[in-house]
Amino acid sequence: MKKREIPIIAFKCKKCGRIHYPFHDRCLTCLSRDFEKIHPQGNAKLLTFSAIFNLPWGFDQRFLIIGIAEFENKVKVMGQIKADSIDELQTGMTVLPTWEPVRVKDGENIYGVKFEPIK
Numbered sequence: 386m387k388k389r390e391i392p393i394i395a396f397k398c399k400k401c402g403r404i405h406y407p408f409h410d411r412c413l414t415c416l417s418r419d420f421e422k423i424h425p426q427g428n429a430k431l432l433t434f435s436a437i438f439n440l441p442w443g444f445d446q447r448f449l450i451i452g453i454a455e456f457e458n459k460v461k462v463m464g465q466i467k468a469d470s471i472d473e474l475q476t477g478m479t480v481l482p483t484w485e486p487v488r489v490k491d492g493e494n495i496y497g498v499k500f501e502p503i504k
């Protein structure tokens with residue numbers, strides 16, 4: 386299988402191991418300023434999800450399902466979920482992360498993370 390690169394950088398505290406994404410100036414647990422840059426790795430586990438009906442400009446869907454998922458190396462990322470209804474989803478399920486256009490702004494594709502439920 387082709388390795389999927391998610392070009393997101395998360396920041397792992399070198400002292401206590403807590404992962405921050407997005408970046409914080411100091412570790413939220415131990416206040417250290419010493420971070421290691423890491424990328425999300427592997428599949429992800431869906432932690433929470435919700436449907437959004439009032440979308441900003443740049444989306445051509447009627448609604449979006451978004452969620453937060455935790456990668457195998459513990460990086461938590463918010464992204465769109467490829468599902469027609471939240472009825473298809475449950476917390477704890479495995480989702481396949483992909484990096485692809487999520488919206489259009491000024492005629493340009495904006496890339497982001499999408500999660501595809503594994504059936």
Ligand SMILES: [Zn+2]
Pocket residue numbers: 398399400401402403412413414415416417
């Ligand atoms: Zn820390």
